[in-house]
Amino acid sequence: MKVLVPVKRVIDSNVKARVKSDQSGVDLANVKMSINPFCEIAVEEAVRLKEKGVATEVVVVSIGPAQAQETLRQALAMGADRGVLIQSDQDLEPLEVAKVLKAVIAEEAPGVVIMGKQAIDGDNNATGQMLAALLDWPQATFASAIELSADKAKVTREVDGGLQTIEATLPAIITADLRLNEPRYASLPNIMKAKKKPLDVKEVATLGVDLKPHLKVLKVAEPAKRSAGIKVETAGDLVANLKTAGVL
């Protein structure tokens, strides 16, 4: 079974995002960029499925600028087989990303798509669900465990108040939550090997997808800062302060 894993190039999760002084967006100049952490979990899961002999090929696809090739190489170094970059310098909204992915899926015909539940830049948590709706494929979001057979995926999901298990008939869209796995570090030999793995680059315009934006960003501002309060010496002082603050 072929597994398709979409990956996004985002600000590194250890870097604090800073708002530009003209409020036009977040400053990404000279900032370390990496694979989105949830996408990394999805890649890891796909590679493990291949190691178990369930998956036959792991294809990673990214939609973004030329530099997103680095993100794809990161995924290839983890063990994915082949990369596809749909090159676009426009920052696409989740619905447009889902439409582009639908076009890629029409070409690649994967048995299952595993992707991150959300990107840590836009924090939308929407692309997987939109893709499932556009394809009319079943969806299993926020996965913490995946059991794959020839035609079914049994997925444990993190829901409000606990866990839910559902069974989807393949092909399906699965989105990865934090506790699905712990991604491996790519070894140096695998990083070297990844440089030789196939990576196709296509211009997004060649897919014939309507990329008209629906949302206009008017401004990006910094949230109100919370300032540090006081240090108390004892638990008794703490309770007295909380009483004064009216929260006990």
Next chain:
Amino acid sequence: MAVLVIADHDNASLKDSTNKTVTAALVLSGDVDVLVAGKDAKAAADAAAKIAGVRKVLLAESDELGQGLAEAVEATVLPLMGGYDAVLTPATSQGKNFSPRIAAKLDVAQISEIVEVVSNDTFVRPIYAGNALETVQSSDAKKVITVRATAFKAAGEGGSASVENVAAGAASAKIKFVDQQLVKSARPELAGAKIVVSGGRAMGSAEEFSKVIEPLADKLGAAVGASRAAVDAGYAPNDYQVGQTGKVVAPELYVAIGISGAIQHLAGMKDSKVIVAINKDADAPIFQVADFGLVADYKTAVPELMDALTAAGK
């Protein structure tokens, strides 16, 4: 303009996030209806009918809606959308599961986790784990919106809307509910609690986590939360996680015990009214947002806090 709010509920009762989402909806329009989609959910629908400002409650019931299957919720909502200009859903894991499907089927953007309604087409939403606030204007005729409930006050009671049955949409034959394991708790629900007591990795084990955090939470009538580190280490269940990728809370009082205060945790609790931090590391980032900080080992500080609360009549 008419607005549909999709209720967050457990069939028997309505979650507070529904009342808060109604508040956001009432900024957009005076014509706000609430859809309760579930199974044996009449009690939740009756509760929705009592929310002040609600025009009408729609009740859809089926096994698949009771199981919360996203495909079934979407198929229930879509035929109703002819009569609405916007659909608002609390940004819970359930809401996040089905709402983008509705947007995709309507060929519109989803405006995710709004914290402010600026006008009928303009909204503020957090991005980058709350490190930035984005103001976006939508050009779509119909708006599909999820709402960060903690950013809005709960709409009060006093309404007397009618409850009307609507058809439940068909679920997809390609998805089947197997089972679920829900954590039963007598404590208040984390997302809507007035007081939250959270523990971090410093607890060291699941036993220690329950031994330290739970009695303090019970004394305060609080919900229990945890940092991602504590959840990843298996000290607390996943739905306790407070943070960017877990639950976003904004209680009156947030007590962080043995939590260092990673950016991703702060994103989930920094809008709390009063924050208390107990940590033995005086340089822990949590102290930069805490109103009251106690630099101490939780092993001695928490029992002392319990005693001080007893002495104060708690």
